[in-house]
Amino acid sequence: MSEIKNNSYDQHRSRRKFLKGMAAGIGLIALPGNEASASIWEEFFQKHFRELSKDELKGVITRLEKDYSKKYGKQVTVKTTPPIEGVRYGYALDISRCIGCRRCVYACVKENNQSRDPQIHWIRVLQLDKEKGVDLSHAEQYYNPEKVPEKGHFYMPVQCQQCEKPPCTKVCPVQATWKENDGIVVVDYNWCIGCRYCMAACPYGARHFNFGKPSIPASEVNPVTHYLGNRPRPKGVVEKCTFCVQRTREQPGRYPACEEICPVGARKFGNLLDPESEIRYLMEKKRVFILKEDLNTQPKFFYFYAT
């Protein structure tokens, strides 16, 4: 796991001083009193999320909330809720129940402010042949019949597997993506340089890049956001499923949008550290498997057969 090294206080200060100096220097070039340009420079010199002091973080959040609210014409909030102690999220999906309706895909798009044009989907549903079983080389993502489920097929939604040993965070050259203490892999969209090395490293195709400028109709924007989750993204950065960090970290928490919408109850979500949780029951009683086990990524997204 990549951990940010604890910089000594001095180093930290000298960096801050250097950045401030640079900001002041270049800030002079920008038009004085022009609010928009000031915001651009603030964004340019913004530090890594985990290196922001409390005050700095407050400033960043205020700026983002102001920018988003102005852009979408409604009050947008940006939370920074930290992981809850003693919680490690796990997800289980019942393959015998899933009917391949893709409601989860679109609930996710809406909840997490994914770009509508160009389209970005964090969840992809694979249609597989019952005869062949879980064999990805026969998977079809673009099935489009009148009605699902189709005879002879079963369905397997794939999204970020929130690996215990995520290959994506290891390869990031600037530590813009990391695993939080509750096991969720997040991205700092203001730190990502857009090199897409993480996308090459992810074995599940769970990472998506904003090749174009993301667009969401203002009326459809979900205004309740988290800095590391569903806040609107700029173009040129990578994004991914966060198990709806803006919902699941709240107390009382809410289920991820995909779990909530599922019409057949195929999706289960809970705390892996709680022996009484539904997810622990499923893991102990059902036939469970994980995707690409041989790669030793240790997903916390489990597939199971309830019947």
Next chain:
Amino acid sequence: MKNIWNFFTGTIVLVSKGSKAYYCWVITLLVLMGIGASAYIYQLNEGLIVTNMRDQVSWGFYISNFTFMVGVAAAAVLLVIPAYVYGWGPIKEFAVLGELLAVSAIVMCMLFVTVDLGHPERFWHLIPKIGLLNFPQSLLAWDVVVLNTYLVLNLTISIYILYSLYYKREPKHNFYTPLVLLSIPSAISIHTVTAFLYNGLGARPFWNSSILVPRFLASAFCSGPAFMLLIFLLVRRYTKFRIKDEAIQKIAEIMAYAMFINLLLLGAELFKEYYTDTVHLDSFKYLLQGLHGHSALVPWIWTAMIFNVTAFFLFLIPATRRNNTTLVIGCILVFIGVYIEKGMGLVIPGFIPDTLHEIYEYSPSGTELLLAMGIWATGLFVYTMLLRVAIPILNGDFHVADDGVGSFIGDEVFFSTQDSEEGTVVEEKVVVSH
């Protein structure tokens, strides 16, 4: 300080002088660079959506070119080893040209990576202490370190030697030898690290093969020297600089060995994949035969194979190696062959089929082609400028004037379309005063 300034202004005056052919060449490059720059501005405004890269194939033409250029840069070491380690005269005379080629190639590498970034303005996040370089976890962080080290080493060595010669001083052995020795492992490291960058990804079986590093090195020692030989033959023909036949022969011989190892390793990889015939064969099938009706790379890779094998025999047989025409043909074949094999042929099948076995066929968009052309023009421009200064210095046509301040410029033409082998170029001697 004064000396450095005089040297610098002297070089500016020097590069502004040249024959008509030289001007045409430089202006052509500048125009192509301008086209590339406007393509880049367009891409910056619209985002990488103007490329044909998508989530399934998330790296494309830019990273392919980057990978190939790292090989060219690393190959300069093939001149450095015989020249400085074994002290072999015929190559030592122009080893500095190889180092300058490395500099130009690294500049291209950096440009190719930069244009591939979604947020190039955040480059400072990569600077240790100021940003947060993920070293030693990320191989891309390693690449940033070794590429910059290699660039600085080659710049320091070549500029130091040329600067000393300009002031008619013998370059100090104690100063540059350690740097030269350091540049040898450094050259190997840039290519090793770049191979590791792909190699370390369990998600991509096509790259996750332990012979990827030796394959990279072997092909680099073909393509880099091929490019160098072509340039040296041009330089020898159209400028006043002389390069001995035996030096060129030696490089061609090394290329024959390197190409043999390259083909052997490729064969080993193909045997393993085809004989075991697991699901991991799909990428190779896509590359060599086409997969489920998708076969965009197939004609390219077979062209590359035929070129590489033909060139191998041209370099292996002494008669064709010694013949200038077949030598040039061989170099061109290797250059194109390896460009396909270690460029698109290596990067794209890593993504096809993608990790969920979707097939998205990729070919570069117009913007990608124009931008890449601009970067190639930039690389050639940088190398032309460096040679414009280096060759006259090595020839003794550019040095400090007798007053110790101005520069003596004895070569106002640089390259002429007349055959300079006869030494027909009229020399005008000019002293520029500052």
